Amino acid sequence: MRLHRNLVFTVIDSLNAIFNEGVYADKAVEAALKKDPRWGARDRKFVAETIYEIVRWKRLYNEIAETKDHYTRENIWKVFTVWAVLRGIKLPDWKYFENAPERRIKGKYDQVQSIRKIKESIPDWMDELCSKELGKQWDKEITALNIQAPVVLRANTLRTTRLNLENALKAEEIETIVNPDYKDALILKERKNVFRTDVFKSGFFEVQDASSQLVAEFLDVKPGMRVIDTCAGAGGKTLHLAALMENKGQIIAMDIYAGKLKELKRRAKRAGAHNITPRVIESTKDIKKLKDSADRVLIDAPCSGLGVLKRNPDAKWKLQPEFIDNIKKIQAEILESYSRMVKIGGKLVYATCSILPSENQEQVAKFLAHNQNFELVKEQKVSPAKSGFDGFYMALIERKA
Numbered sequence: 248m249r250l251h252r253n254l255v256f257t258v259i260d261s262l263n264a265i266f267n268e269g270v271y272a273d274k275a276v277e278a279a280l281k282k283d284p285r286w287g288a289r290d291r292k293f294v295a296e297t298i299y300e301i302v303r304w305k306r307l308y309n310e311i312a313e314t315k316d317h318y319t320r321e322n323i324w325k326v327f328t329v330w331a332v333l334r335g336i337k338l339p340d341w342k343y344f345e346n347a348p349e350r351r352i353k354g355k356y357d358q359v360q361s362i363r364k365i366k367e368s369i370p371d372w373m374d375e376l377c378s379k380e381l382g383k384q385w386d387k388e389i390t391a392l393n394i395q396a397p398v399v400l401r402a403n404t405l406r407t408t409r410l411n412l413e414n415a416l417k418a419e420e421i422e423t424i425v426n427p428d429y430k431d432a433l434i435l436k437e438r439k440n441v442f443r444t445d446v447f448k449s450g451f452f453e454v455q456d457a458s459s460q461l462v463a464e465f466l467d468v469k470p471g472m473r474v475i476d477t478c479a480g481a482g483g484k485t486l487h488l489a490a491l492m493e494n495k496g497q498i499i500a501m502d503i504y505a506g507k508l509k510e511l512k513r514r515a516k517r518a519g520a521h522n523i524t525p526r527v528i529e530s531t532k533d534i535k536k537l538k539d540s541a542d543r544v545l546i547d548a549p550c551s552g553l554g555v556l557k558r559n560p561d562a563k564w565k566l567q568p569e570f571i572d573n574i575k576k577i578q579a580e581i582l583e584s585y586s587r588m589v590k591i592g593g594k595l596v597y598a599t600c601s602i603l604p605s606e607n608q609e610q611v612a613k614f615l616a617h618n619q620n621f622e623l624v625k626e627q628k629v630s631p632a633k634s635g636f637d638g639f640y641m642a643l644i645e646r647k648a
Contacts, residue, residue, distance in 0.1 A: 248336050254290055257282055258297045259323055265302060265561070266318035272302045272561035292438065296395070301330050303393060303560035307368040311355045328352070367393055372568045377553070380603050387632035388602055396558035396637070398435040400452040401460050404490045405519045407451045409433060415446045429457045431490075450517040455483050456558070458629045458637040459600070462547065463487035465627065465641045466596045470495035472542040477501050477585045479525070482511030484547055489520035498523045499537070537588045543596075544589050548578045550599035550606050554631065554638025575606060582614045586621065589646045594624065598641040602631070607640035620648040 261279045264270040276295050280286075286294075301308065308329040309315075314322035324343040331338060332352045338344040359365045364374040367389045377385045400423070402409040409431055413423055416433070421441065423433040434457070441447055441454065463484050468474055470493045476485045479500035488498055500523050502508050508525040515523050526533065551571045552562050582597055589595050597614075599606050608626065615621055621644050629639040 248334075250331070250336065250339050251290070252341070253283070254286075254293055255327070257294050258301070259320070259327060261294075261298050262301055262323050262326075263318070263320060265298075266305075266323070271565075272299060273559075288439070291440075296438075297330070299395070299560060301326060302564075304330070304368045305564060306370070307356075307359065307365055310359055310365050311352055363389070369563055373553075373563065373566070376568065376571070377603070380605060384630075384632070388630065388638065391631040391635070392554075392556040392638070393560075394557055394635075396456065396555075397635070398438055398441070399429075399455060399457045399460075399636070400433045400435070400441065401455040401487060402431045402433065402452055403450055403486070403518050404431060405494060406449065412446065412451050415451060416441075416444070419444050419446065426457065429460055432457045432460055448517075450519055453483060453486055453514070453518070455487070456555075456637045458554075458634060458639040459483060460487065461627070461629065461639065462545070462596065462598045462641055463491055465598070465643055466543050466545055467594060467643065468492050468543050472496045473499075473540065474543040474545070475499045475501065475537060475541045475585075475588050476545045476547070477581070477588070478545075478547045478549065479511060480504070480507045480547075482507075482514055482523075484545060485511060485523060486514060486518050486520055488545070489515070489518070489522055492522065494520065494522050496522055499541075500525045501528050501533070503528045531584070534584055534588065539587070539590045541588045541590060542593045544585060544593070546581060546585050546595060546597045548581055548597060548599050548606075549574055550578065550601040551603060552600055554600040554602045554629075554640075557631065558637065571603075571606075575610070578606060578610050579613065582610060583617070586614070586618065586644075586646075591646055591648060594643055594645045596641055596643055598639065600637055600639055602628075602638040602640070608642070611642045611644070615644070620646060622647055 257279050261275040264275050265272050276298050279294050280291055308326045311329045312325040314325050328344060328347050329352055332349050333356060338347055364371055402412040413433055416423055421439055422436040424436060426432055468488055468491050474488055476498060479485045479502045482500060485498060485500045500511055505527045511525055556562055586595055597611055615623060624643040624645050626642040631638045
């Protein structure tokens with residue numbers, strides 16, 4: 248691989264924005280890709296993937312570069328040099344690479360392989376917490392979470408079938424793989440901008456990780472039901488519910504953020520999902536009005552996001568232990584409050600994209616201990632190490648009385 252000056256400078260500028268100005272990695276990548284409309288697919292891929300890789304391995308590269316976690320422009324160049332050397336890229340004759348200690352970089356890399364928090368590039372507190380909660384399994388999970396996430400599509404069965412989608416994408420020179428464990432999923436063979444395709448504009452698919460696609464199915468919905476998606480956000484799972492319900496019945500999509508529900512409306516229109524009613528949660532009254540009214544309730548709870556680090560490596564550095572302590576209290580409150588919307592004989596799913604038992608099965612156990620009229624039907628833990636996709640947890644709970 249040959250390094251091109253304008254692409255490398257864009258990467259350096261983006262890393263400066265992420266490390267020093269608090270810009271989120273996805274926003275920095277988005278801005279970087281708009282910089283030069285003449286860039287081809289290969290250039291865009293280099294910029295996006297290099298930024299994400301250096302963010303993902305920030306601690307490891309920082310340790311090898313001996314930059315002491317200070318991200319001056321000079322130090323960012325040193326970190327970039329480590330990235331390039333470890334990938335076997337020939338360094339060009341630029342002043343930034345003068346006297347680059349290539350042998351020392353490789354030697355230091357070998358030295359740190361026995362220290363998990365450096366080798367896997369994670370903060371001390373995260374390593375301690377996850378090791379405490381997951382034991383030896385943490386080794387496997389963090390290794391899996393450091394592998395770049397595949398791009399997974401969900402065929403929108405309101406508009407097409409998976410087979411038709413596969414053929415339509417092939418016609419646009421996008422090759423996909425079928426995984427029999429996920430009935431509507433297609434996995435891209437190589438990363439491409441699928442949002443520019445005619446099939447996307449026609450509403451034939453959504454981009455949604457394979458693990459996330461399991462959640463709506465877990466809720467056991469049927470056409471004609473009244474379903475409430477309590478933390479709908481921009482509606483990835485809401486749209487899946489609409490497809491599973493064949494547009495029959497009603498889905499009330501609730502969220503505290505009006506902007507996200509506006510995005511959901513736009514997506515629903517493209518997907519041809521007509522049975523969705525967006526509703527902003529402005530106070531507890533909005534929940535009380537729906538007491539005992541739903542056949543199914545989905546609680547896709549706010550969480551640490553530790554199961555989705557492979558697609559959001561930035562979270563390793565933005566997340567703080569206090570946030571996790573806080574979010575666990577919010578999860579318990581949401582489960583307690585939103586469960587009241589389920590009618591007798593109805594069911595709810597509590598789901599998170601976390602791999603921590605304290606956010607998952609322990610929350611459900613506490614809820615069931617205080618609410619004897621609910622009963623656990625089944626639960627599922629999705630391990631990134633075993634599945635190759637995001638880490639998720641879901642519990643199906645039925646209201647008996």
